[in-house]
Amino acid sequence: MAKILVVEDNEDILNLVKIILEVNNYEVLSAPDGYEAIKLMECMPDLVLLDIMMPGMSGWEVLDIIRSKKEWKNTPVIALTALAQEKDIEIGVKKHVDDYIIKPFEKKELLDKINRVLEEYKLNEQ
Numbered sequence: 001m002a003k004i005l006v007v008e009d010n011e012d013i014l015n016l017v018k019i020i021l022e023v024n025n026y027e028v029l030s031a032p033d034g035y036e037a038i039k040l041m042e043c044m045p046d047l048v049l050l051d052i053m054m055p056g057m058s059g060w061e062v063l064d065i066i067r068s069k070k071e072w073k074n075t076p077v078i079a080l081t082a083l084a085q086e087k088d089i090e091i092g093v094k095k096h097v098d099d100y101i102i103k104p105f106e107k108k109e110l111l112d113k114i115n116r117v118l119e120e121y122k123l124n125e126q
């Protein structure tokens, strides 16, 4: 069972994503902010679903910390963003996110993207 860390400051979205993933047999760790997310990285999730716009520590800052740690840097990250702006996509390419999910999203899109990224990492490990 893949373990997914969901980082999202909006409680409704966090709960929705958590339910969707749990129903689909994923183990879910959830963090309402970047600080909690960094703590939960110690549990070595298989994938991180990372909201970008968060008060305190932004998703980009969380991503920088993930990418700077030897044990974490190869963890796949999908950015969860309401901003479909070119600037965000540019930053994401530079910082190496594996995919984007633009809010509001469809359940199918969320699951498809997670499955695809996990599948790619499995293939790369072999």
Ligand SMILES: [Mg+2]
Binding pocket: 008, 009, 010, 051, 052, 053, 054
């Ligand atoms: Mg947010």
